[in-house]
Amino acid sequence: MNLYDISREIKSVLKEDKKDLDSLGIKNDKLAFVLVDGLGWNLAKDIRTSVNPIQVNSIFPSITVTVFATLLTAKKPGEHGILGWRIINKENGSIENLMQKLKNESIELDTYFQNTSSLFIMPDVATKSMMSRLKVIPYFTFWDGLYKFKTALEMQSNDFIFFYIPYVDAASHLYGPYHEVTLSTARDVVQKIDCISTYFKEKYSILVTADHGHTQISNIVDLKKDKDFMEEMDFPPYGDHRSLMFKGRFPKSLLKYGANVIEGGKVEEMIGGSKNKPDYLVIPKDDSIIIYWDDDRKHEFRGSHGGLTQDEMKIPLYLYQ
Numbered sequence: 001m002n003l004y005d006i007s008r009e010i011k012s013v014l015k016e017d018k019k020d021l022d023s024l025g026i027k028n029d030k031l032a033f034v035l036v037d038g039l040g041w042n043l044a045k046d047i048r049t050s051v052n053p054i055q056v057n058s059i060f061p062s063i064t065v066t067v068f069a070t071l072l073t074a075k076k077p078g079e080h081g082i083l084g085w086r087i088i089n090k091e092n093g094s095i096e097n098l099m100q101k102l103k104n105e106s107i108e109l110d111t112y113f114q115n116t117s118s119l120f121i122m123p124d125v126a127t128k129s130m131m132s133r134l135k136v137i138p139y140f141t142f143w144d145g146l147y148k149f150k151t152a153l154e155m156q157s158n159d160f161i162f163f164y165i166p167y168v169d170a171a172s173h174l175y176g177p178y179h180e181v182t183l184s185t186a187r188d189v190v191q192k193i194d195c196i197s198t199y200f201k202e203k204y205s206i207l208v209t210a211d212h213g214h215t216q217i218s219n220i221v222d223l224k225k226d227k228d229f230m231e232e233m234d235f236p237p238y239g240d241h242r243s244l245m246f247k248g249r250f251p252k253s254l255l256k257y258g259a260n261v262i263e264g265g266k267v268e269e270m271i272g273g274s275k276n277k278p279d280y281l282v283i284p285k286d287d288s289i290i291i292y293w294d295d296d297r298k299h300e301f302r303g304s305h306g307g308l309t310q311d312e313m314k315i316p317l318y319l320y321q
Protein backbone atom coordinates (compact mmCIF):
# COMPACT_ATOMS: atom_id res chain seq x y z
CA MET A 1 0.00 0.00 0.00
CA ASN A 2 1.24 3.50 -0.79
CA LEU A 3 0.06 7.10 -0.39
CA TYR A 4 -1.72 7.03 -3.74
CA ASP A 5 -3.78 4.02 -2.57
CA ILE A 6 -4.52 5.85 0.68
CA SER A 7 -5.65 8.96 -1.23
CA ARG A 8 -8.08 6.80 -3.23
CA GLU A 9 -9.33 5.21 -0.04
CA ILE A 10 -10.06 8.65 1.47
CA LYS A 11 -11.81 9.72 -1.71
CA SER A 12 -13.95 6.59 -1.67
CA VAL A 13 -15.02 7.25 1.93
CA LEU A 14 -15.84 10.91 1.29
CA LYS A 15 -17.31 10.79 -2.18
CA GLU A 16 -18.38 7.25 -2.97
CA ASP A 17 -19.76 5.87 0.29
CA LYS A 18 -16.94 3.32 0.49
CA LYS A 19 -18.24 1.61 -2.63
CA ASP A 20 -14.96 1.01 -4.38
CA LEU A 21 -12.31 0.03 -1.92
CA ASP A 22 -12.11 -1.24 1.57
CA SER A 23 -8.48 -2.12 2.00
CA LEU A 24 -7.98 -0.01 5.15
CA GLY A 25 -11.28 -0.98 6.71
CA ILE A 26 -12.27 2.55 7.69
CA LYS A 27 -15.40 2.21 9.83
CA ASN A 28 -16.55 5.75 10.51
CA ASP A 29 -18.13 8.10 7.95
CA LYS A 30 -16.21 10.96 9.52
CA LEU A 31 -12.51 10.93 8.84
CA ALA A 32 -9.49 12.84 10.19
CA PHE A 33 -6.10 12.70 8.50
CA VAL A 34 -2.91 13.82 10.24
CA LEU A 35 0.14 14.27 8.02
CA VAL A 36 3.41 14.37 9.98
CA ASP A 37 5.94 15.67 7.46
CA GLY A 38 9.19 13.68 7.41
CA LEU A 39 8.15 10.94 9.87
CA GLY A 40 9.81 7.89 8.32
CA TRP A 41 9.29 4.34 9.54
CA ASN A 42 12.88 4.49 10.84
CA LEU A 43 11.73 7.06 13.45
CA ALA A 44 8.18 5.88 14.08
CA LYS A 45 9.03 2.25 14.84
CA ASP A 46 10.63 3.15 18.20
CA ILE A 47 7.91 5.52 19.44
CA ARG A 48 5.49 4.04 21.95
CA THR A 49 1.83 4.58 20.96
CA SER A 50 -1.52 3.03 21.87
CA VAL A 51 -2.00 1.52 18.38
CA ASN A 52 0.73 -0.15 16.35
CA PRO A 53 1.45 1.44 12.97
CA ILE A 54 1.59 -0.61 9.77
CA GLN A 55 4.36 0.05 7.28
CA VAL A 56 3.30 1.65 3.99
CA ASN A 57 5.13 3.35 1.12
CA SER A 58 5.43 6.97 0.08
CA ILE A 59 5.22 7.76 -3.65
CA PHE A 60 7.98 8.76 -6.02
CA PRO A 61 9.29 11.47 -5.92
CA SER A 62 9.08 11.41 -2.11
CA ILE A 63 8.53 15.16 -1.79
CA THR A 64 5.92 17.05 0.23
CA VAL A 65 4.44 19.11 -2.59
CA THR A 66 4.05 15.99 -4.77
CA VAL A 67 2.36 14.10 -1.92
CA PHE A 68 0.02 17.05 -1.23
CA ALA A 69 -1.02 17.13 -4.88
CA THR A 70 -1.71 13.37 -4.80
CA LEU A 71 -3.70 13.58 -1.55
CA LEU A 72 -5.78 16.51 -2.82
CA THR A 73 -6.56 14.97 -6.20
CA ALA A 74 -6.29 11.17 -5.67
CA LYS A 75 -4.03 11.13 -8.74
CA LYS A 76 -0.54 9.75 -9.31
CA PRO A 77 2.38 12.21 -9.68
CA GLY A 78 2.57 11.58 -13.43
CA GLU A 79 -1.15 12.40 -13.69
CA HIS A 80 -1.16 15.73 -11.78
CA GLY A 81 2.34 16.64 -13.00
CA ILE A 82 3.72 18.20 -9.79
CA LEU A 83 6.99 16.33 -9.59
CA GLY A 84 8.98 18.45 -7.15
CA TRP A 85 9.74 21.98 -6.05
CA ARG A 86 11.22 22.82 -9.43
CA ILE A 87 8.73 22.44 -12.26
CA ILE A 88 9.08 22.71 -15.99
CA ASN A 89 7.13 25.33 -17.91
CA LYS A 90 7.09 23.93 -21.43
CA GLU A 91 5.32 26.94 -22.95
CA ASN A 92 8.03 29.35 -21.86
CA GLY A 93 10.87 26.84 -22.07
CA SER A 94 11.79 27.60 -18.47
CA ILE A 95 12.05 26.00 -15.06
CA GLU A 96 10.09 27.60 -12.26
CA ASN A 97 10.56 27.59 -8.51
CA LEU A 98 7.26 26.23 -7.24
CA MET A 99 7.99 27.27 -3.65
CA GLN A 100 8.33 30.92 -4.74
CA LYS A 101 5.34 30.64 -7.05
CA LEU A 102 3.15 29.27 -4.24
CA LYS A 103 4.24 32.05 -1.90
CA ASN A 104 3.07 34.67 -4.39
CA GLU A 105 0.00 33.03 -5.90
CA SER A 106 -2.24 30.06 -5.43
CA ILE A 107 -2.33 27.23 -7.92
CA GLU A 108 -5.58 25.72 -9.00
CA LEU A 109 -5.55 22.01 -8.38
CA ASP A 110 -8.32 19.81 -9.62
CA THR A 111 -9.17 18.71 -6.06
CA TYR A 112 -12.11 16.48 -5.23
CA PHE A 113 -12.41 18.09 -1.77
CA GLN A 114 -14.34 20.98 -3.25
CA ASN A 115 -18.03 20.63 -2.34
CA THR A 116 -17.21 18.27 0.53
CA SER A 117 -17.48 19.15 4.20
CA SER A 118 -13.73 19.35 4.80
CA LEU A 119 -11.47 21.45 6.99
CA PHE A 120 -7.71 21.92 6.56
CA ILE A 121 -5.68 22.96 9.61
CA MET A 122 -2.42 24.38 8.26
CA PRO A 123 0.62 26.34 9.45
CA ASP A 124 2.05 29.07 7.25
CA VAL A 125 3.75 26.93 4.58
CA ALA A 126 3.90 27.22 0.79
CA THR A 127 1.69 24.15 0.25
CA LYS A 128 -1.22 26.04 1.85
CA SER A 129 -1.58 27.90 -1.47
CA MET A 130 -2.72 24.65 -3.06
CA MET A 131 -5.85 24.86 -0.91
CA SER A 132 -7.11 28.25 -2.03
CA ARG A 133 -10.59 26.94 -2.81
CA LEU A 134 -10.86 24.88 0.39
CA LYS A 135 -11.72 25.77 3.96
CA VAL A 136 -8.39 26.40 5.70
CA ILE A 137 -7.78 27.34 9.34
CA PRO A 138 -4.26 28.69 9.95
CA TYR A 139 -2.30 27.88 13.09
CA PHE A 140 0.82 29.47 14.53
CA THR A 141 2.53 27.01 16.91
CA PHE A 142 2.28 23.25 17.44
CA TRP A 143 0.13 23.79 20.55
CA ASP A 144 -2.17 26.16 18.69
CA GLY A 145 -2.51 23.49 15.98
CA LEU A 146 -3.34 20.81 18.55
CA TYR A 147 -5.97 23.07 20.09
CA LYS A 148 -7.58 23.74 16.71
CA PHE A 149 -7.48 20.05 15.79
CA LYS A 150 -9.10 19.04 19.11
CA THR A 151 -11.76 21.73 18.75
CA ALA A 152 -12.63 20.58 15.23
CA LEU A 153 -12.91 16.94 16.37
CA GLU A 154 -15.12 17.97 19.26
CA MET A 155 -17.49 20.07 17.13
CA GLN A 156 -17.94 17.27 14.56
CA SER A 157 -19.14 19.79 12.00
CA ASN A 158 -16.87 18.51 9.20
CA ASP A 159 -16.81 15.08 7.54
CA PHE A 160 -13.07 15.38 6.94
CA ILE A 161 -10.38 17.13 9.00
CA PHE A 162 -6.83 17.45 7.68
CA PHE A 163 -4.04 18.44 10.07
CA TYR A 164 -0.54 19.03 8.67
CA ILE A 165 2.50 19.12 11.01
CA PRO A 166 5.88 20.27 9.57
CA TYR A 167 8.21 20.10 12.62
CA VAL A 168 9.79 16.64 12.22
CA ASP A 169 10.77 17.43 8.62
CA ALA A 170 12.27 20.78 9.65
CA ALA A 171 14.36 19.18 12.43
CA SER A 172 15.49 16.34 10.19
CA HIS A 173 16.67 18.65 7.37
CA LEU A 174 18.65 20.69 9.88
CA TYR A 175 20.08 17.96 12.14
CA GLY A 176 19.61 14.71 10.20
CA PRO A 177 17.08 11.94 10.86
CA TYR A 178 18.99 10.27 13.73
CA HIS A 179 19.91 13.34 15.78
CA GLU A 180 18.37 13.64 19.25
CA VAL A 181 16.51 16.84 18.26
CA THR A 182 14.75 15.02 15.42
CA LEU A 183 14.03 11.95 17.57
CA SER A 184 12.51 13.98 20.41
CA THR A 185 10.49 16.15 17.99
CA ALA A 186 9.08 13.00 16.40
CA ARG A 187 8.29 11.43 19.78
CA ASP A 188 6.56 14.55 21.13
CA VAL A 189 4.48 15.05 17.97
CA VAL A 190 3.44 11.40 17.60
CA GLN A 191 2.57 10.92 21.27
CA LYS A 192 0.48 14.11 21.44
CA ILE A 193 -1.44 13.02 18.32
CA ASP A 194 -1.77 9.49 19.76
CA CYS A 195 -3.35 10.91 22.89
CA ILE A 196 -5.89 13.06 21.01
CA SER A 197 -6.68 10.34 18.46
CA THR A 198 -7.33 7.76 21.18
CA TYR A 199 -9.75 10.16 22.87
CA PHE A 200 -11.72 10.95 19.68
CA LYS A 201 -11.62 7.56 17.93
CA GLU A 202 -15.34 6.90 18.45
CA LYS A 203 -16.33 10.12 16.70
CA TYR A 204 -13.86 9.99 13.84
CA SER A 205 -11.75 7.35 12.14
CA ILE A 206 -8.32 8.99 12.44
CA LEU A 207 -5.46 8.19 10.06
CA VAL A 208 -1.97 9.36 11.00
CA THR A 209 0.82 9.04 8.49
CA ALA A 210 3.72 10.88 6.82
CA ASP A 211 4.56 12.14 3.35
CA HIS A 212 8.06 10.56 3.34
CA GLY A 213 11.03 9.77 5.59
CA HIS A 214 14.58 11.14 5.47
CA THR A 215 17.97 9.78 4.56
CA GLN A 216 21.16 11.03 6.23
CA ILE A 217 23.16 13.36 3.92
CA SER A 218 26.94 13.56 4.10
CA ASN A 219 27.84 14.55 0.55
CA ILE A 220 26.76 17.51 -1.58
CA VAL A 221 27.54 17.64 -5.30
CA ASP A 222 27.34 21.13 -6.79
CA LEU A 223 26.75 20.87 -10.55
CA LYS A 224 27.62 24.50 -11.23
CA LYS A 225 31.18 23.70 -10.14
CA ASP A 226 31.33 20.78 -12.55
CA LYS A 227 32.83 22.29 -15.74
CA ASP A 228 32.18 19.15 -17.81
CA PHE A 229 28.55 19.12 -16.86
CA MET A 230 28.07 22.85 -17.44
CA GLU A 231 29.56 22.49 -20.92
CA GLU A 232 27.62 19.38 -21.78
CA MET A 233 24.10 20.07 -20.54
CA ASP A 234 21.38 21.35 -22.90
CA PHE A 235 18.79 22.27 -20.30
CA PRO A 236 19.10 22.55 -16.49
CA PRO A 237 17.61 19.93 -14.14
CA TYR A 238 14.19 20.22 -12.50
CA GLY A 239 12.50 18.11 -9.81
CA ASP A 240 14.56 18.22 -6.63
CA HIS A 241 18.06 17.46 -5.35
CA ARG A 242 17.39 13.75 -4.71
CA SER A 243 15.23 13.25 -7.78
CA LEU A 244 16.75 15.26 -10.61
CA MET A 245 14.88 15.39 -13.89
CA PHE A 246 16.27 16.12 -17.34
CA LYS A 247 14.76 16.88 -20.72
CA GLY A 248 16.62 16.21 -23.95
CA ARG A 249 20.06 14.68 -24.15
CA PHE A 250 21.43 12.97 -21.05
CA PRO A 251 24.56 14.67 -19.65
CA LYS A 252 27.00 11.74 -19.43
CA SER A 253 29.31 13.69 -17.12
CA LEU A 254 26.80 12.86 -14.34
CA LEU A 255 27.73 9.19 -14.49
CA LYS A 256 30.86 9.77 -12.42
CA TYR A 257 28.70 10.47 -9.34
CA GLY A 258 27.43 6.89 -9.32
CA ALA A 259 23.79 8.00 -9.35
CA ASN A 260 20.99 5.77 -10.52
CA VAL A 261 19.84 6.82 -14.02
CA ILE A 262 16.33 5.90 -15.15
CA GLU A 263 15.07 6.40 -18.68
CA GLY A 264 12.43 5.44 -21.24
CA GLY A 265 9.25 3.61 -20.21
CA LYS A 266 10.60 3.05 -16.72
CA VAL A 267 10.24 6.78 -15.95
CA GLU A 268 6.54 6.75 -16.79
CA GLU A 269 6.07 3.63 -14.71
CA MET A 270 7.74 5.22 -11.70
CA ILE A 271 5.78 8.47 -11.72
CA GLY A 272 2.57 6.80 -12.84
CA GLY A 273 1.81 8.91 -15.91
CA SER A 274 3.30 11.20 -18.52
CA LYS A 275 2.41 14.75 -17.45
CA ASN A 276 5.65 16.79 -17.26
CA LYS A 277 7.50 13.49 -17.64
CA PRO A 278 11.27 13.91 -17.82
CA ASP A 279 13.36 12.00 -20.37
CA TYR A 280 15.83 11.04 -17.64
CA LEU A 281 15.61 10.67 -13.89
CA VAL A 282 18.78 10.87 -11.83
CA ILE A 283 18.65 9.55 -8.28
CA PRO A 284 21.79 10.29 -6.25
CA LYS A 285 23.49 7.74 -3.99
CA ASP A 286 22.00 7.14 -0.53
CA ASP A 287 24.00 9.79 1.31
CA SER A 288 24.16 12.51 -1.39
CA ILE A 289 22.26 15.38 -2.83
CA ILE A 290 23.00 16.95 -6.21
CA ILE A 291 22.33 20.68 -6.32
CA TYR A 292 22.25 23.10 -9.23
CA TRP A 293 20.10 26.12 -8.38
CA ASP A 294 21.47 29.03 -6.35
CA ASP A 295 18.85 28.89 -3.60
CA ASP A 296 19.83 25.26 -2.87
CA ARG A 297 23.15 26.65 -1.69
CA LYS A 298 21.51 28.69 1.07
CA HIS A 299 20.66 25.60 3.13
CA GLU A 300 22.86 23.08 4.77
CA PHE A 301 21.20 19.68 4.62
CA ARG A 302 21.96 16.88 7.08
CA GLY A 303 18.83 14.99 6.12
CA SER A 304 16.86 14.97 2.91
CA HIS A 305 14.41 13.06 0.73
CA GLY A 306 12.96 12.76 -2.75
CA GLY A 307 14.70 9.51 -3.70
CA LEU A 308 13.98 5.83 -3.31
CA THR A 309 15.87 4.55 -0.24
CA GLN A 310 13.95 2.62 2.42
CA ASP A 311 14.52 5.53 4.81
CA GLU A 312 12.77 7.89 2.39
CA MET A 313 10.02 5.56 1.14
CA LYS A 314 8.92 3.59 4.22
CA ILE A 315 6.42 5.43 6.41
CA PRO A 316 4.04 4.47 9.24
CA LEU A 317 0.25 4.42 9.06
CA TYR A 318 -1.72 4.50 12.31
CA LEU A 319 -5.47 4.00 12.32
CA TYR A 320 -7.58 4.98 15.33
CA GLN A 321 -11.23 3.99 15.38
Ligand SMILES: [Zn+2]
Nearest residue numbers: 038064169173
Ligand atom coordinates in the same frame (compact mmCIF):
# COMPACT_ATOMS: atom_id res chain seq x y z
ZN1 LIG B 1 11.40 18.12 3.56
